[in-house]
Amino acid sequence: MDMKVGRLRASGPKRKRGPGRPQKSANGDDARERILDAAENLFAHHGLDAVSVRDVARKAHVDTALVHYYFATKRGVFDAVFQRRAAILNKERIAMIDAYEAAPGPGGVTVEGLIEAFLSPLFDASVKGGPKWKDYFALIAQVNNNPDWGGETMARFFDPVIRHLIAALRRALPSARDEDLFWSYHFLSGALTLTFAQTGRIDLLSDGLCKSTDFAAASARLSRYIAAGFEAVCVSRSIVRKRTK
Amino acid sequence: MDMKVGRLRASGPKRKRGPGRPQKSANGDDARERILDAAENLFAHHGLDAVSVRDVARKAHVDTALVHYYFATKRGVFDAVFQRRAAILNKERIAMIDAYEAAPGPGGVTVEGLIEAFLSPLFDASVKGGPKWKDYFALIAQVNNNPDWGGETMARFFDPVIRHLIAALRRALPSARDEDLFWSYHFLSGALTLTFAQTGRIDLLSDGLCKSTDFAAASARLSRYIAAGFEAVCVSRSIVRKRTK
DNA sequence: CGAATAATTCATCACCCGGTGAATTTTTTG
DNA sequence: CAAAAAATTCACCGGGTGATGAATTATTCG
Numbered sequence: 001m002d003m004k005v006g007r008l009r010a011s012g013p014k015r016k017r018g019p020g021r022p023q024k025s026a027n028g029d030d031a032r033e034r035i036l037d038a039a040e041n042l043f044a045h046h047g048l049d050a051v052s053v054r055d056v057a058r059k060a061h062v063d064t065a066l067v068h069y070y071f072a073t074k075r076g077v078f079d080a081v082f083q084r085r086a087a088i089l090n091k092e093r094i095a096m097i098d099a100y101e102a103a104p105g106p107g108g109v110t111v112e113g114l115i116e117a118f119l120s121p122l123f124d125a126s127v128k129g130g131p132k133w134k135d136y137f138a139l140i141a142q143v144n145n146n147p148d149w150g151g152e153t154m155a156r157f158f159d160p161v162i163r164h165l166i167a168a169l170r171r172a173l174p175s176a177r178d179e180d181l182f183w184s185y186h187f188l189s190g191a192l193t194l195t196f197a198q199t200g201r202i203d204l205l206s207d208g209l210c211k212s213t214d215f216a217a218a219s220a221r222l223s224r225y226i227a228a229g230f231e232a233v234c235v236s237r238s239i240v241r242k243r244t245k
Numbered sequence: 246m247d248m249k250v251g252r253l254r255a256s257g258p259k260r261k262r263g264p265g266r267p268q269k270s271a272n273g274d275d276a277r278e279r280i281l282d283a284a285e286n287l288f289a290h291h292g293l294d295a296v297s298v299r300d301v302a303r304k305a306h307v308d309t310a311l312v313h314y315y316f317a318t319k320r321g322v323f324d325a326v327f328q329r330r331a332a333i334l335n336k337e338r339i340a341m342i343d344a345y346e347a348a349p350g351p352g353g354v355t356v357e358g359l360i361e362a363f364l365s366p367l368f369d370a371s372v373k374g375g376p377k378w379k380d381y382f383a384l385i386a387q388v389n390n391n392p393d394w395g396g397e398t399m400a401r402f403f404d405p406v407i408r409h410l411i412a413a414l415r416r417a418l419p420s421a422r423d424e425d426l427f428w429s430y431h432f433l434s435g436a437l438t439l440t441f442a443q444t445g446r447i448d449l450l451s452d453g454l455c456k457s458t459d460f461a462a463a464s465a466r467l468s469r470y471i472a473a474g475f476e477a478v479c480v481s482r483s484i485v486r487k488r489t490k
Numbered sequence: 491c492g493a494a495t496a497a498t499t500c501a502t503c504a505c506c507c508g509g510t511g512a513a514t515t516t517t518t519t520g
Numbered sequence: 521c522a523a524a525a526a527a528t529t530c531a532c533c534g535g536g537t538g539a540t541g542a543a544t545t546a547t548t549c550g
Contacts, residue, residue, distance in 0.1 A: 031497080045392050049294035053538060063499050068539060070497095138392060144439065144446070145390040147290050147383060151444035151457075159450060182451040183466045189446070190439025191432035194389065199396035201389070201434070205404060206427040212396075221428050225474035232473030233466045276527075298508060308529050313509060315527095 032070050034060040037132060040081045044138035048078055048146075082143070085125075085136050086157045092121040093161050097168055109172050112227035118165045119192070123219040126196070134198070134213075141197035144189065169230065176234035184230045191222065277315050279305040282377060285326045289383035293323055293391075327388070330370075330381050331402045337366040338406050342413055354417050357472035363410045364437070368464040371441070379443070379458075386442035389434065414475065421479035429475045436467065 038059035042051040053074050057064040071077040100117040101109055125133045143150045166181055173181075194201075198212045210217065283304035287296040298319050302309040316322040345362040346354055370378045388395045411426055418426075439446075443457045455462065 047292065047294055047391065047393070049292060050393070052536075054536080064538085065500080065540080066498055072539095074538065141390060142392070145386055145442050145444065146292065147387070147442055147444050148292070148295070150442075151446035151449055154444075154446055155449040162450060178451070179455055179462070180466065182447055182455045183463060184470060185450070186439065186447045186455075186463075187436035187467065187470055190436040192435070193439065194431065194435025197390050197392055197395075199390065199392050199399075201396035201399055202427055202431045204396055204400040205407060205430070206423070210424055210427045210431075217424070218428060218431075221425065221478045222432065225429060225432055225478045228473040228477030229470035233470045297506075299506080309508085310510075310530080311528055317509095319508065 031062050035067055036081050039077050040135045044135040090161045094164050111172055111230050112223055114168050115227050116223040126215050137196040138198050141193040144193040173234050180234040184233050188226045276307050280312055281326050284322050286380045289380040292387055335406045339409050356417055356475050357468055359413050360472050361468040368460055371460050382441040383443050386438040389438040418479050425479040429478050433471045
């Protein structure tokens with residue numbers, strides 16, 4: 001009986017910098033990068049399961065075998081796409097929160113200020129960063145709402161930043177309960193990711209008055225909306241809470 | 246030349262009540278119903294594209310051909326699942342909004358009261374209605390965040406109720422702009438559907454303090470959270486708006 | 491140049507997919 | 521009971537899927 005023998009080929013070549021490099025290196029037109037871009041775009045717009053490795057390869061003008069050469073498996077492609085922009089983003093977001101806490105406006109640290117610091121790198125990237133960043137955020141929206149492996153994946157990449165935000169919120173709202181903070185963040189997460197998902201939903205609902213792609217409009221409202229939600233839920237209402245619980 | 250001839254077989258049998266009925270009819274154990282239940286569960290937990298017709302048939306203890314006999318295509322199965330509970334739900338939600346507007350508490354109609362009327366049939370069904378209803382709501386979460394056809398599908402089934410809610414909110418907040426109302430609803434929609442998606446995300450983030458399955462806890466917070474968001478965004482701040490716009 | 495190494499392609503495998511037409515079985519009707 | 525109709529199964533098709541090993545091309549290094 002021949003059991004399925006595990007793949008021996010490692011996940012891609014040894015990445016030493018020197019020898020045998022591809023056509024272009026300083027340029028962003030490596031085949032590897034093209035594959036990631038193609039996958040990012042397709043996964044974001046159609047979901048992981050609706051896109052085949054062949055689709056990705058075709059869009060990247062590359063043979064399917066090359067995709068497996070670099071990333072071993074389809075899930076490997078996905079992970080690489082997901083990871084590529086996460087690190088940059090997370091560093092910025094933590095820096096923004098810290099900077100705001102170190103020098104808030106007159107009146108001190110507010111919930112809205114913290115939320116805005118937490119969100120601004122995302123909206124900045126999606127507005128100024130070009131379509132690839134928009135694709136990336138749409139991809140995150142997909143993952144965040146995936147019931148299979150979404151929760152685990154999001155936790156792996158984004159929990160540090162989020163815990164950082166929640167710690168800061170805890171300082172800004174000393175009377176808040178942790179459950180209230182976590183649920184409030186959960187609602188924020190849902191509102192944010194649906195906005196990033198660009199489903200065209202709001203376009204249809206509003207008969208064209210609002211556009212899914214108009215992140216500036218979303219950004220102008222979201223921080224205020226969410227901050228008000230946090231304050232309404234997290235600021236001492238223990239009497240009411242006991243009644244509803 | 247033989248062009249692909251359209252399917253001649255109609256989408257299922259003639260549904261007259263009399264002849265040739267299956268094993269059980271009054272009971273909910275029809276094969277047709279079993280297929281819908283199986284599909285509902287699988288689509289909700291894994292997404293439409295990750296589930297095959299064979300998976301559904303296997304779970305329903307039925308041949309794949311029977312699935313096509315009743316629903317013609319995989320998408321047909323999905324539509325039937327989606328539609329099955331939508332009508333019931335929408336009728337209840339409109340009734341709740343109307344009832345609340347007709348007899349609000351002392352102090353008149355509030356945003357929180359409207360939101361709660363709008364949401365309560367959902368949480369009621371998911372808490373009291375058993376696991377099939379939870380599956381259904383998880384399925385809605387999938388659809389709402391699907392960038393391909395989610396926006397259009399949600400619009401087709403739920404826009405009437407939502408427009409009804411927004412009309413009521415417009416009466417409760419006469420100074421609100423429509424863009425603000427639509428964006429505010431959009432955020433509500435995202436927060437709600439991520440909650441229904443049951444991704445386990447909040448469980449991991451909170452180290453088990455909060456549970457994705459605890460709809461009672463979510464329900465206890467969501468209306469207040471969202472109402473505060475609506476009021477913060479939609480109540481006259483035209484001076485500020487002009488600056489950010 | 492020529493050897494070494496990385497990048498890329500080619501041909502292919504075993505399997506799963508959605509869907510269909512023709513039997514076959516079950517149920518209802520007269 | 522027989523005839524009719526509905527429900528269900530069986531066998532199958534064409535095509536797509538993720539993945540792989542061997543061959544081929546491009547690049548770098550000595």
